[in-house]
Amino acid sequence: MSEVRTLIVDDSSVMRKIVERALRQAGLDPLTVFEAGSGSEGIDVLKTRSVDLILSDINMPSMDGLEFLRQIRAQNLAPGVPVVMITTESSEEHVRQAILAGAQGYIRKPFTAEQVKERVLPLVHAA
Amino acid sequence: MLLNGVRKAAIARSRKIGTNGMELAMDVSLRESVQLVSDPRNLDASVHEVFQLMLGVDCRREVADEQQGQEWVTAVVGFGGLLSGACVFRTGGQAARKIAEKMTGMEFDDVDDTVKDAVGEICNMLAGAWKGKVPNLSANCGLSVPAVITGHDYNLHVQAPEFQLRHTYRFDQTGFVVTIVCDGIQ
Numbered sequence: 436m437s438e439v440r441t442l443i444v445d446d447s448s449v450m451r452k453i454v455e456r457a458l459r460q461a462g463l464d465p466l467t468v469f470e471a472g473s474g475s476e477g478i479d480v481l482k483t484r485s486v487d488l489i490l491s492d493i494n495m496p497s498m499d500g501l502e503f504l505r506q507i508r509a510q511n512l513a514p515g516v517p518v519v520m521i522t523t524e525s526s527e528e529h530v531r532q533a534i535l536a537g538a539q540g541y542i543r544k545p546f547t548a549e550q551v552k553e554r555v556l557p558l559v560h561a562a
Numbered sequence: 563m564l565l566n567g568v569r570k571a572a573i574a575r576s577r578k579i580g581t582n583g584m585e586l587a588m589d590v591s592l593r594e595s596v597q598l599v600s601d602p603r604n605l606d607a608s609v610h611e612v613f614q615l616m617l618g619v620d621c622r623r624e625v626a627d628e629q630q631g632q633e634w635v636t637a638v639v640g641f642g643g644l645l646s647g648a649c650v651f652r653t654g655g656q657a658a659r660k661i662a663e664k665m666t667g668m669e670f671d672d673v674d675d676t677v678k679d680a681v682g683e684i685c686n687m688l689a690g691a692w693k694g695k696v697p698n699l700s701a702n703c704g705l706s707v708p709a710v711i712t713g714h715d716y717n718l719h720v721q722a723p724e725f726q727l728r729h730t731y732r733f734d735q736t737g738f739v740v741t742i743v744c745d746g747i748q
Contacts, residue, residue, distance in 0.1 A: 446707065447679050447682065447683045447686075448675075448676060448679055449662070449665055449666055449676060449679045449680045449683055450683055452666055453616070453665065453666070456667075494686070494705055494707060495707065496707050522690075523686055523687055523689065523690025523691070523705060524690060524700075524705070525690065525694045525700060526694075526700040526701035527701065528701040529701070543690075543694075544686075544687050544690065545611060545612050545615035545616045545687050545691070546615065547615055
């Protein structure tokens with residue numbers, strides 16, 4: 436597999452590390468990770484970096500994950516790059532909102548590395 | 563004060579779910595299902611799920627045995643929407659470091675920002691898992707981002723809650739208390 440450049444957006448640095456570890460356990464290797472602590476930081480990263488995959492929390496202060504997703508689609512940042520939301524919110528309404536905003540996948544916290552593998556790898560291979 | 567702050571944040575977040583979400587909230591009531599919402603087994607199942615998946619440990623519930631005088635680390639995540647209140651996760655400083663070590667694979671000498679972040683995320687996942695166990699609550703109740711408090715000899719007081727669940731758990735030699743406080747239900 437060629438290098439997978441991944442943007443992880445979460446206000447928790449601990450969760451960013453856990454998501455990165457899960458991606459490595461899922462077999463994404465070699466993996467280059469860019470981290471952002473908010474949606475606006477994520478947009479700044481996307482303005483200067485090219486990525487192959489975006490994973491974002493929803494529940495974040497200042498700019499939440501759904502607004503981040505709407506912004507990157509509206510600004511045509513990272514076109515065609517799959518976005519997976521990782522969040523504690525699990526209702527059908529939240530999933531629907533995420534899909535409407537342009538997400539291709541949804542993972543509920545807490546999660547296993549196996550769940551990350553099942554939902555992320557097909558998107559990476561398809562992209 | 564802190565509970566008011568996290569509750570307001572959670573209410574604001576529940577409104578941001580979207581127009582459809584708010585319309586649904588007006589039609590749905592939890593009043594008929596208070597017993598289901600306050601079922602203590604939901605909290606036990608949520609704790610088991612979060613700690614098994616994120617830390618790889620099994621927690622057992624036990625009788626409260628809190629040591630006085632030690633440093634406490636408390637995370638609070640507010641609920642807003644059909645149910646208002648908070649999920650409160652409280653543990654000692656040493657236990658907080660142990661939890662953070664299990665989550666990150668790193669070692670910690672004190673309760674630094676990463677340890678507080680880890681405890682806040684545990685509380686966030688517990689709050690999400692708990693509300694996800696109740697139909698209607700999951701989609702119609704927002705969560706605030708976690709707030710974390712550290713210090714010695716403090717207690718959390720809520721006047722006249724609708725209901726309160728307060729359970730003590732332990733894994734290895736690490737104990738913690740999870741409280742669900744509901745002070746309003748529609």
